[in-house]
Amino acid sequence: MNFKSALYERLEKYAKVDTQSDEASVTFPSTEKQLVLAKILAAELKAIGAKGVKLDKYGYVTAEIPATIKGRRPVIGLLAHMDTAPAASGKGVLPQLHKAWKGGDIIISRRHGLILNTKNCPRLALCKGEDIVTASGDTLLGADDKAGLAIIMTAAEHLLKHKEIPHGTLKIGFTPDEEVGQGVKYFGVKAFGADYAYTFDGDLAGSIEEETFNADGVKIxxxxxxVHPGSAKNEMANAARIAADIVASWPENLLPETTSGREGFIMFMDIAAGTEKAAIDGIVRDHDLKKLKDMERQLEAIVAAKRLKYPLAKIELTFTESYRNMKEVIVKHPKVMGNLMAAVREAGLEPRVKPVRGGTDGARLSFMGLPTPNVFTGGYNYHGRYEWVSLDGMNKSAEVLINLARKWAE
Ligand SMILES: [Zn+2]
Known part of the structure; x- marks a missing residue:
């Protein structure tokens, strides 16, 4: 199956719509402009013949691909997000197609001196001979997750045209605000009506994910x-310096910049401090819930020691739960990963199951009652100007989707 030209056309069309989400916003979706793409997607779903197309007040686009076989089969959800990361501009995205990449430098922008190659991105070497898409220097590409949107739309179009392919009912869901961690906040799992789902929001071809971090927020x-510095001896408690002392006391081997794979960390990402008051915001992450809690105890012990060291100051520490490792839910439904692995193998790839060093909409959905692992889309270097996606990887992802639909009908 070769969907590459349809996939590129769609990726280009969606990438050109600025859908950057905004962490500071208090509205939902966080930015009005995401609705522009939502409307385009809803119209397109209607045009390809999907049923029950809906765009609700939150910006969720949902639709159905009716079953082509009789008898009850699990209903499968297919999800991707519409927004792009706040970390880099998504305005005026101009995708460039580098056909049949031979292994040399890919010029993203001469003007900015942005070059993509196997030295600054060793993973690129896995895609030799493939069609690579990049942005053009000023923006991210937005393949995260417009590649996912294009894959689902293109596979849906194929399934709607080819009713001889046996499958049960499929539900499509396009969501806003994933990048600001709110993607499924108002998502009606019951109304969506799927038994299991997959997010198409991963990276290189073959990789699938059933495991996320356990995540908490921390605030100190x-x-x-x-006191006037001239008469401060034994009278002053300088909140800014105490905050710095706490941050500096956290072990250097438990930071995001010193850990990988399954190693957890605490990251202090925002410090606002003066003499009177200081506030430190951070995140706690580990795949293992017990280890996450152990790290929190370790930080509590550091703070307790600082309270003794600075008796004139008042130091408070709170943790808030963000999300939990979805593996806990997914392992209870072995067919969800079983069928996915088989679908990946049928597409001619060896599945690589790896833990996500982050969260996904699927993590929240899994705990909302909809087990939802994550499927590759073929891209890499997300959230920045070096972002790229392989059209061949996207094509494989669309194949996996179609295989999955068939698998669940068996
Ligand atoms: Zn994403």
């Missing part, structure tokens, strides 16, 4: 005591 506040 320090109330100090401001």
């Amino acid at each position: 506040t320090v109330s100090g005591r401001s």
Whole structure:
């Protein structure tokens, strides 16, 4: 099956719509402009013959591909997100297609001196001979996750045209605000009506993910005591310095920049500090819930020691739960990964199951009652100007989707 030209056309069309989400926003979706793409997608779903196409007030686009066989089969959801990361501009994206890449430098932008090659991205070497898509220097590409949208739309079009392919009912869901961690906040799992689902929001061809971090937020506040520095001896508690002391006391081997694979970390990402008051915001991450809790105890012990060291200050520490490792839910439904692995193998790839060093919409959905692992889309270097996607990888992903639909009908 070769869907590459349809996939490229769609990726280009979706990438050109700026759908950057915004962490600071208090509305949902976080940015109005995501609805522009939502409307385009809803119209396109209607045009390809999908049933029950809906765009609701939150910006969720849902639709159905009716079953082509009789008898009850599990209903399968297919999900991708419409927004792009706040970390890099998504305005005026101009995708460039580098056909049959031979292994040398890929010029993203001469003007910015942006070059993509196997030195600055060793993973690229896996895609020799493939068609590579990049942005053009000023923006991210937005293949995360417009590649996912294009894959689902293109595979859906194929399934709607070829009713001889046996499959049960399939549900499509396009969601806003994944990049700001709110993607499924108002998603009606019951109304969606799927028994299991897959997010198409991963990276290189063959990789599939059933495991995310366990994630908590951490906040430390320090109330100090401001005194004229000339008479501060034994009277002053400088909140800014105490905050710095706490951050510096956290072990260097438990930071995002010093860990990989299954190693957890605490990251202090925002510090606002003065003499009177300081606030530290951070995140705690580990695939293993027990280890996550152990790290939190370790930070509590550090803070307790600082309270003794700075008796004039008041130091408070709170943790809030963000999301949990979805593997806990997914392992209870072995067919969800079983069928996915078989679908990947049928597409001629060896599945690589790897833990995500992050979360997915699927993590939240799994705990909302919809087990949802994640499928590759063929891209890499997400959230920045070096982002790229292989059209061949996208094509494989569309094949996997079609294989999955058949598998669940068996
Ligand atoms: Zn994504």
